[in-house]
Each structure stands twice: as C-alpha cells, then as structure tokens.
Amino acid sequence: MREFACTLPFGELRGLRCGQEGGRRVLALHGWLDNAASFLPLAGTLRGLDLVMIDLPGHGHSAALPAGSEYTMIGAIGNVLAVADALGWDRFTLLGHSMGAGIASLVAAAVPARIQALVVIEALGGLGERVENTATRLRESVEAAHALPGKPLRVFPNLEAPVRARMMANQLSETSARLLVERGVRAVPGGYSWGSDQRLTLPTAVRMTEAQIDVLVEAVECPTLVIFATPAQAYFPEPLRTHRAQRLRDGRLHVLPGTHHLHMEQPAEVAALVQPFLDAMPRG
DSSP states (O other): OEEEEEEETTEEEEEEEEEOTTSEEEEEEOOTTOOGGGGHHHHTTOOSEEEEEEOOTTSTTSOOOOTTOOOOHHHHHHHHHHHHHHHTOSSEEEEEETHHHHHHHHHHHHOGGGEEEEEEESOSSOOOOOGGGHHHHHHHHHHHHHHOTTOOOOOBSSTHHHHHHHHHHHTOOHHHHHHHHHHHEEEETTEEEEOSOGGGGSOOSOOOOHHHHHHHHHTOOSOEEEEEEESOOTTSOTTHHHHHHHTOSSEEEEEEESOTTHHHHSHHHHHHHHHHHHHTSOOO
C-alpha cells in the first residue's frame, strides 16, 4: 500500500494505491464523509488489480474545493475523470460505495466509452427528490450555507472520541471506524477535529427527480455489479433500490445481510462477488 497524489486545478488530490503494474485498472470512490481508507479491508481480499482509492475533494487528505464552489455529484464527474487522465487511464473500472457509488454510476452514464465495468455498493444513481420539494430544499440549503461561516469546529481530546462517534453513527466495528478516523481527522489545539470540509455537511440545493435518475441509470452501458445490504437504509429503501438496479442494461444484483459499510465489515463476502465479476470482464 502506498500513498497516491495528483494535482488538479483546485489543488492536490490524494489517496492510496495498491496492487500490481499491469493489473486491471480500478478507481475506487468512497462514501460521504469517508475517505480512501474505506476500501482497505476489501483491497486486501482482491487480486489482479491496479487499485487507486482516492480521497474525494474535501475528504481525507485531499484539498477542499475553492471558496464559492459547491460539492455536487454532477460536479464530481469532472474530478474523477481528471484523476483518470492524470493516471493515463483511457478505460478503467469504477468501484464505489454509497455517495461514491452514486458518483461512479453517473460517470459511467456520462462517458460510457471510458468505463469497462462498474461495481456499486449501497447506492446507484444518487438520491432523488420529489418535484414538490424543490423550493423547500433550495431554501434550506441557502439558509444552512449562510449560517456556516464562523461555525466552531468540534474538538476531540483524543482519537477515541471520534472513533466512538463513527461507530455509533454508522454501525461500524472499532477496527473499521478507526481506519476512517485516522485518515479523516486533523490535529488542532486541544486535540483533533474532523478534517473534512464543513461545506460537505450542507444540504444539497437541487436534486434530480427519480425520472431523471432512471434515465441516467438506463444510460450505463457497461456490465454492472450492484451489491446492497439488508436491511435497507431509510433514505434508499425497497422497492426503490431494486427498481433502480432493474433499469440497468447489463446488471447483476446481489443482496447481503449486513450494515451500510458491508465492504468494510464483511470484505470476504463482498470480494466473493466482486472478484469473479471482474475476472469475467475483458481488459481492453
């Protein structure tokens, strides 16, 4: 395992890289407020890959977006492609969890010629919104953004406190929570604070409708492996998530008992699905 870095227009984007030269090119995208360490347990169970696990902008060790910019899933597409360009990857596979899975599926829809295969865990196509909630969502986002400057950072006296916080918030084991926390905090006077950009906590101003998301999921041309945990998350319930998976042109859906971070908590079970799927894909 080694550190990865490339320079993008907004600053340095960092991550982790493992595997072998000439292996299948896989770019991994983590979930909201996670970081590249999210994929460490799974990386240890996969073989034959050149696996690059990035810290998305504003997460982990990567730079935040410039002042005045907004974090959106559509905006993330360009950054993902910029990383692939920096790696010299014309065609590659995408692996995503949660928010990262939503971003990965949008990238696959946007540039189908570049994506060989897609593996998504616990999301597909992003979160939708009912049309009638459009104005309310916009107002809440603007109000929250206006109140954000000057908001004090929470300071933890040691790493045990943020580890416990992640365990409680995400049903994570201590081992998994510690992986995320060690890459996700920064030292400050008095202890540690979360290192992620506070703007990431703002409500999204405008979301796509379910009809728009359906069209984008249908536009994914590559073979796709979808892995969901059961019970389903409240914000991505059944039958919505199965409905999304069924709209894929070439999709394979698997449901495993577990929690939202099942790729961290049950890496062997997830790898048992991912490895044969990737092995069956052509590399060209």
